[in-house]
Amino acid sequence: MRKILVGIKRVVDYNVRIRVKPDNSGVVLDGVKMSVNPFDEIALEEALRIRERGEAEEIVAVSIGPDDAQQQLRTALAMGADRAILVKHDGMLEPLTVAKTLMAIVSREQPELVILGKQAIDDDNSQATQMLSALWDRPQVTCASKVEIKGNTLSVVREVDAGLETLEVDLPAVISADLRLNEPRYVKLPDIMKAKKKPLDVVEFASLNVATPGQLTATHYEPPKARAKGVMVKDVAELISALKNKGLV
Amino acid sequence: MHKLLIIAEHDGEKLNASISRCVTAARQISDVHVTVAVLAADPSAVAAQAAALTGVDAVITVAAAANAHAVAAIWAPQVVALVRGGYSHVWGPSTSFGKDLMPRVAALLDVNQISDLMAVDSAHTFKRPIYAGNAIITVQVAAGSVVVATVRTASFEAAPAGGNAAISAVSVDASLPTHTRFVSIAQAKSDRPDLQTAPKVVSGGRALGSAENFKIIFSLAEKMGAAVGASRAAVDAGYAPNELQVGQTGKIIAPQLYMAVGISGAIQHLTGIKDAKTIVAINKDAEAPIFEVADIGLVADLFDVVPQIEKALAG
């Protein structure tokens, strides 16, 4: 395989506790730690392993987002991606716009494999993989936990509600990484230095001529309903009687 | 009148329990006609179950050998052909089935999808969670575009039996790809209650320490007639199979009773249990965040108290 494209989304770090703005217009993002979407690290790690096995030659990391997303692309380059593309876009992005933008990059780059994350942990949409593969008219395999390349086909195990499903698909294809696909490597300091010299192209979103329907509008943000304060019991006897009172045992 | 199509999830024999929850969500739109579509090799049994749900107005079936397994790339063009026949809404459950299929349908229809729809405000206005459920947004769909959505099943009750909808077979004109082939599914057959629908769930975390130790969770669950769940840490470590993971990236459940044993209560885990009626937490660390959401908390070593609970329930 010549080329693998990997999606790298800049998201609020998974350790941050998100708060809704008092005026319900959005969530507080000022000064919040930003990171690579954790599933995208897994996606990239899988691409790196495929390349290290000699089954791919080049890995291109792509992000659609603000100028600051260059930081996350540098992280991807430090992990081992060969080059990066930032499609510069400020503001909200609908899932279909993300997919169409990725499709524009796919048309330019002609990869044999695209690996995205199972979901972006900010919007929790879980749509880009399915949409991109639909637009490209190619196979999709979501929630991959094992990927094997057999010539021009992929054998992929995916995590589904019932257990583990195996699909066989022809390349090119789009897959999304689930948690147990691999454990991403840590970046080492020398790699961060080296990454500074790797190519990072910045493309203006407008130059791609992606149609943006603007069909979904978020009109109101609110915090989830708080749960009522609970009670502490001191031993098993008290626990059992509390459960009996509620008719639960 | 809104015409809403629900795509049935099933295993060839049984309609998945998530579908009756989609029906409940759909009925919250006023002036709606609800149709369930059953794509299968032989849809008859599943179609009969769908027709028997209260709130279903019609059932349509698409029988084809290629529909024996729910392969998104094969089902999506058929669903699109059905929708083009005149539906304003097309919904699926927010299960691994619906999450795989519906965005592909949406892209082919050139619209966005609403993921994890949790409340219906009107035919074009809905609520959904973002940031692992730490914020709830109201989304408005532009008038005139087909509303494609996955329904967060934990947010809606099951529609009761008692319906009697007419079933009709339809044929669709769609070319099906051969680039994606179903190979196999490995599923643990068990007599335990199903995690997604069970009224009671006992879940174990990293604290269990080994697959061997995790057996005490299975044993307690059996005593209580409960399903078994697990934290991501317990699944990653191989103590429990992946299909038992509860949380943002696992299953989102709403049982009457959720018992978290040796689970710290990370944001990603809590997302999966926020709608549980009663949460019980057993943890030896009084500062564990799970106690912030627990209705009943017990600070104790699980290896001491789990056997005691089992004994108390037996006696």
Ligand SMILES: Cc1cc2nc3c(=O)[nH]c(=O)nc-3n(C[C@H](O)[C@H](O)[C@H](O)COP(=O)(O)OP(=O)(O)OC[C@H]3O[C@@H](n4cnc5c(N)ncnc54)[C@H](O)[C@@H]3O)c2cc1C
């Ligand atoms: C992108 C992403 C997605 C994720 N998705 C999920 C998800 O869907 N579901 C999920 O669960 N997690 C998810 N996680 C992981 C999550 O952040 C936590 O790491 C995980 O939930 C921790 O599991 P745990 O509570 O079992 O382990 P720990 O956090 O290690 O907690 C173990 C707890 O057991 C207690 N304990 C230890 N020994 C005993 C004892 N003998 N008796 C009683 N208590 C004891 C400890 O005090 C501690 O509180 C996700 C993380 C990321 C980054």
Ligand SMILES: Nc1ncnc2c1ncn2[C@@H]1O[C@H](COP(=O)(O)O)[C@@H](O)[C@H]1O
């Ligand atoms: N703005 C973006 N830039 C790059 N990749 C993205 C972007 N949005 C989504 N993706 C990719 O698509 C995956 C699924 O995202 P989503 O469908 O938004 O949950 C992510 O894990 C990324 O790999």
